[in-house]
Amino acid sequence: MDILKLSAVDLAKELEKGSLSSKEIVEFYIQRIEKIEPQLNAFITRSFEIALEQAEEVDRRRGRGEELPSYAGVPIGLKDLIVTRDIRTTCGSKILENFIPPYDGTVAAKVKENCLPVLGKLNMDEFAMGSSNENSYFGPVRNPWDLDRVPGGSSGGSAAAVAAGEVPWALGSDTGGSIRQPASFCGIFGFKPTYGLVSRYGLIAFASSLDQIGPMTRTVEDGAALMEIIAGHDPNDATSLEVEVPKFTEEIKKDVRGLKIGVIRELTGDGIEAGVQDCFNTMLEELEQSDVIVEEVSLPSTSYALSAYYLIAPAEASSNLARYDGVRYGYRAEGVINMMELYLKTRSEGFGDEVKRRIMLGTYALSAGYYEAFYGTALKARRLIRNEYEQAFERFDLLVSPTSPTVAFKLGEKTTDPLTMYLSDVCTVSANLAGLPAASVPCGLSQGLPVGFHIIGPALKDGLVLRFARLVEELADFKLETLERF
């Protein structure tokens, strides 16, 4: 049996039938990782021994005829900001290089309860700050479609690992597009759930009002399955929603004909690469032929979303990252004579440039004299953006745009100019500011590189977004060629 070709859901079916063992699958992926990693650098930490133990345990329990969770035995990779007990968790930073968490985050605990063997922790931009994965202390990740290009970020390791077939599926996190943009660049499916649907307990915080964990998978069905595993209320996260988690794998099978979608005018045409726009337009035509109603909609505040985002996210980060003081855990600078020096030296040596930039940006936006003009104004703009989306959803079931204005760019192309790098998040940040569910589905190729189709839905209509994503997937009939290249 060709394990590589099977989606996570299909692997689970074979496990259930007994035609594959979890150990066989885990061993297969370990070999893949060992073979491919020298080219990609998608992993920061490998946890093969733990994965094998977990797999053997699943096989033993299945052999005894025990009832197991639906996807028991299907291995997974986790972005390295999901706190895992006894597995090093670095957040892509020198400051956490040797941090071995004494507890499991809620999502990590759910992965464990569902018996998904963890193959390792995946590379990312330091503290999830970046759009190219070039800000990792552990080196950049390469895009499996073209090794001279970036995989996107900040969940670049997760995207590359799934696209190259180093893992069947993975988890990422999304603060301003960090799941969707790399999914788009690597030709896979990525989903950011409604804010509050997935617990953030044990997710290392970047911007707490925006951060959300979500699936990065080969198929929409795998994404729906992974959502069933990770979603749900958690008393350990005060922002976690007390809502029932739908059966997403059933939701995606429902009919989507007759849906009305709005194409966001401000995120199409000008500023979007021609090849990306063409690919997007072709999909719109195919959707129309499938009885989807397609109309244009203007959301004027969208043009200001990026500005608001790059004040709000750094402001929250500057506060969240105050905890890295060299006292309780993490890196501590040597040869200091007092506490002030300990803080200054530890943080200056422990953080990379992008993290320093954002901490300073946030500190500035929150400081006396600038608070109202920057942070306060950004929060009002955030309200305006959310209101505009709510109004749009009175007329449309879903809103769409390309996921990113360009295909994957070259390594080093945007590293000297931070603002240019920030602009690559233009299509994705609004969904985070408004807390809305959003997905990226591969819809074709431009210059031989994947293009992502971006779908935004109303709050808590995660099932609808997934269902529509599945239609786009069917129409696109996209082939993840990278699986066979490695």
Added chain:
Amino acid sequence: MISRDEVRHIARLARLSLTEAEVEKFTKQLSQILEHAAKIQELNLDGLEPLTHAVDRTNVMRRDEVREGLSREEALKNAPDKEGDFFRIPPIV
């Protein structure tokens, strides 16, 4: 948009020490970014309340019950320096 002295000041507030070359670099970059961010000041935001959080939830309560937390040993496991049951730090001043 932002001066070198302001960059030195906010770096200090954020407990970061910068070399002169870094002050130069960050002044230029932060100015560019803030200029772009300042675009939001063009918006008419009259009558809008700030939105701090996408989910409007306040004061989430739970019972005041004793629950198990990390053991002292676990909490100290990652400490860069410790002595007995304590984190060890250099003198405050």
